[in-house]
Each structure stands twice: as C-alpha cells, then as structure tokens.
Amino acid sequence: MKKTKNEYIYTKILSYLITCWVEVRILKLAYEPPAFTPNETKEIISSSTLENKWITALNIAICKAYKISKIQDVDTIANNIAFTARTRYKELIKLIKDDLLESIQVRNRIVHGQWLYAFTDDLMKVSSDITGRLRRENIVILQLRLALFKSLAQIIHDLAVSRPTYERDFDSNYKKIEVQRKNLHHRDYRIYKRKQIEKYQRGLQKRRKNIL
Numbered sequence: 001m002k003k004t005k006n007e008y009i010y011t012k013i014l015s016y017l018i019t020c021w022v023e024v025r026i027l028k029l030a031y032e033p034p035a036f037t038p039n040e041t042k043e044i045i046s047s048s049t050l051e052n053k054w055i056t057a058l059n060i061a062i063c064k065a066y067k068i069s070k071i072q073d074v075d076t077i078a079n080n081i082a083f084t085a086r087t088r089y090k091e092l093i094k095l096i097k098d099d100l101l102e103s104i105q106v107r108n109r110i111v112h113g114q115w116l117y118a119f120t121d122d123l124m125k126v127s128s129d130i131t132g133r134l135r136r137e138n139i140v141i142l143q144l145r146l147a148l149f150k151s152l153a154q155i156i157h158d159l160a161v162s163r164p165t166y167e168r169d170f171d172s173n174y175k176k177i178e179v180q181r182k183n184l185h186h187r188d189y190r191i192y193k194r195k196q197i198e199k200y201q202r203g204l205q206k207r208r209k210n211i212l
Contacts, residue, residue, distance in 0.1 A: 050100070
C-alpha cells in the first residue's frame with residue numbers, strides 16, 4: 001500500500017516537473033539565436049499563458065518563413081499560406097492546444113494541492129474530466145509526453161531559423177510525434193512496470209553474485 005502511495009506521489013511530482021521543463025523550453029526557444037529578434041522574443045515571453053507563448057512562437061516563426069508581413073491570428077495565417085504549409089501549421093496548433101493544454105491543466109491542479117480531486121476553474125465543483133486525467137497519468141505517459149514536446153520545440157526552431165530545413169525535415173520530425181502519440185495511447189503501463197521491476201531484480205541478483 002505504501003509503495004503504491006509513493007508511486008502516485010512521485011508520478012505527480014514528475015508530471016509537475018515535466019510541465020516546468022516545457023515552460024523553460026519555450027524560454028530557451030525564444031532566446032535561441034538566430035531564431036527570434038529581441039522584439040520577437042519579448043512578444044513571446046510576454047504572452048499571457050504558457051499555451052499562448054508556444055502559439056506566439058509558432059505564429060512568429062511561420063510568418064517569417066512564409067513572408068507574411070505582420071504577425072496575424074491563427075485563422076488569418078492559415079488563409080495566407082498554401083495547402084501543405086496550412087495543413088502542417090494547423091496540426092502544430094492542434095498539438096499545442098490538445099497535448100500541451102492537457103499537461104498545463106494537470107500541472108495547475110497539482111500546484112494547488114488537488115492531487116486526488118481536481119476542481120473546475122471556478123472551484124465550485126469537482127471536474128470529473130481533469131480528475132480522470134490526473135489519476136491516469138503514469139511514467140509511460142509522462143516520458144512520451146516529454147519526447148513529444150521536444151519534437152515540437154525542434155520543429156518550431158527549424159521553422160524560425162530555416163524554411164528549407166523545416167520543410168525538408170518536417171515529415172521525419174512529425175513522424176516522431178505521431179509515434180509518440182500512438183504509443184501514448186497504446187503502451188501498457190502494467191507491462192512496462194513489470195519489466196522495470198524484473199530488470200531491477202535481475203540487477204540485484206547480478207550484484208549479489210559479484211559480491212559472492
């Protein structure tokens with residue numbers, strides 16, 4: 001029982017830390033030369049939410065790459081680029097709004113001590129949706145989520161620095177995201193946990209033999 005409780009606690013701490021990493025990663029991306037000018041960096045980091053920081057970085061990068069004179073909103077940008085670029089752009093926006101927002105929502109509940117029951121934003125009732133996501137999180141989900149965010153950061157960096165590089169490498173970079181998202185839904189945590197325990201036990205046995 002104690003081990004199960006500790007496992008839950010450590011999982012929540014890891015969940016919090018990964019979203020903190022995501023927050024730091026967008027700052028690193030904003031300040032990475034030669035991706036953004038000082039004014040563009042200021043616009044990214046002054047965005048009101050973590051989600052908006054990532055979307056702003058993506059919007060600035062795509063407007064620079066496809067020579068849209070002024071940074072526009074999502075719909076306007078989509079209407080000003082060709083089909084392939086538009087499809088890629090919309091997928092990246094969706095990824096930020098879905099996967100990143102989910103991570104932020106869970107992190108915010110953990111920060112406010114809502115480790116078992118997550119409340120709605122107005123704190124008037126329990127959110128069954130966020131509570132379910134909070135309790136389903138495990139190390140497999142968190143490892144894959146971290147890998148997904150790393151791929152997203154690389155794509156935005158490529159877009160900001162070099163359109164040819166972005167277009168050349170987009171499919172291979174996005175393939176990593178697709179694999180990560182697929183694994184996110186299909187990897188069995190119980191199997192992963194059992195294998196890690198067995199690996200640890202084999203390591204103990206090997207060390208004992210070496211001592212003897």
